[in-house]
Amino acid sequence: MIAKGRFDVPDGLNEEYYQISSDIIQSFNKFRPPLDIFLFKEEVGRVSPFYKVGERLSKERIEMLAELVKEGLIFVSRKDHPVYVKHIAYQLDLVLIDRNLKESEIADIFLEALTMRIGEFFDQPVGVVMEKLWVDLMVLTEYLWNDPYRIKALSRRLHKEHSLARHSVNCGILGLTMFIHQKGAAFAKGEITRNHFNRLTAGMFLHDLGMTKIPIFIREKPKPLTTDERTKIDKHPMLGYEMLSKLDLKYKEIEACVLEHHERVTGKGYPQKKSGRDISSLGRLMAAVDSYCAMITARPYAEAIDPKQAATIIAQDKGYDPEVTRSIQAWAMTLK
Template sequence: MDDKNATGAVPGDINEEYYQISAEIMASFPRYRPPVDLFVFREDIAVLAPYSRKGTRLSNEQVEEVAELCARGNIFVSRSDHHIYSRHIVRQLDLVLQDHNLKEAEIANICIHALYLRYAEFYEQPVKAVFDPLYRDVMVVTEYLAEDPRRINAFMRRLFRRYEPAKHAVNTLAVGLWLWLQNAGDFQRKNLDRMALALFVHDIGMGKMPAFLLTKKGPLKPEEREKILQHPLLSVKIMQKMEVVFDDLLQICFEHHERLDGSGYPQRIRGGQIPATAALAAVADSFAAMVTERCYAPAKDPKEAARELATDQRYNVSVARTLLAAYANDAFSAPHDMDAFVEQKD
């Protein structure tokens, strides 16, 4: 926000506790009952003053006044209400691209929360009507990252530590895109879009597995393992029904469990037979799982998980070492508790 000059200038330190709400986001709120406290900048005394409390019904005159004040940049929201604000716009993710008053960390929280919700819905109901909003939100995230690829670091600081299918999808997206961007150079936006979508939906076929197999603590029986081995093909079939099929997606969905020594599945291909995208996804998928608490294994420290992968000859060691080097240099220090963030109540 640019400081206003002359009498009534908005002090720059206001952004530490408040942020200016854009007209687009204000218009997305319920007109008569905004879900957050609103503050108005009083130009005559150059301070913020309370305007209305969250949930209070505004009069017709106030609705018009708020719209006018907002258009002038004089309506603010307290950052203490950010969790409410973010939960509102999480369903209209494109709004984060229009609100230039959000901090990078706040945008990462909102994007991750939106992706988590979209994937959970698609996992339960893998149909086109549910896929389309998921696809739109992934494209919002890639547009945001394309403007500055370094923003992916904020996503890496927000890996989930408790396993759920949707959390695993978000983790794999963040880790896989971070790895991809390290060597992408001057990438084309189309390639970023495709890589992001493929990493995000790579495991969607798991939604077709019997639920008890995904929560079983003991070893799987041979017939149970055979069912699990089918999920890569099921992921491909689901995406074919969505009419979204391209090489990176097919490779990542179908081959992210292949291993360089031929011990993977479903084809047991090895070495150079495994596409580079699938080899990268294998590292991202395994790392994303290892750092979460699962029913049959505790969560590993991210640096230790990266170290294990970097010394495991079944994986692309070069890719895994890139990840280990980042953790060794504390590139993702001060991690955020995203499990608590998505579970908190208003």
């Protein structure tokens, strides 16, 4: 990560700081940026403080800052990465502009942004909120379209604590990981269209849409569900499917993820009791991913299971597509 100013960055500098672009600096509060800012002094080959959080920049210093950014002399500390993540999460398209972020740092930002956006949408599942989530999902597909294997850094950051939003993000990320693992050759040959990729991505993240219609006291109940509560839960795929029309999301890829993620190849799933290849490939993929992601997080009614053990459990369950469970096992074996 070498700065693109008119100087050579000393070895080690880019490990402690990253250079800020004009687009990023303009996204900050003009007078009170949210993190410390540093100036690279060429004559001594070091950075020195330019602005400290809590201060207020004058108009003159704002203009000076803009010029210094153009010259490539302005940096922020990687120690402030958590602050930077939260800032960029609200303007996610900036990750496509900032060339100074590492893939691991971009993955942190995507996780923060998508969890926040999905949480907002699940709290208020209406079109205007969906539009904001869709924009961020399309930033993700743009990022992955140029290099699908960037998903690897994201897949190393799955949430460990359960909530509906966190579970949905985990399933979206792992679902994409499995899809890319299985379709890598098709990507390379240009056999995957962008529209298809956009829609299946949305479907994976929104597969549990119908759960927003289930009372939270049932979703997070720490004790066994009653028969009536279980019946309500079992309706969530159909409830989600019915919501798609109102949200203008009637695409076959999204429908498959929402409607089929609880179907089982043995025919013992729900809501339609489909079996084998009557379940779409996306439905079979999301069925295994959904169950796996549920097992590896700490839920109110169950402790988290070790990722490798969870992969073994679903691989032994004949209700899941063995091609998908083998992919999950192979991925889980790479985890430390």
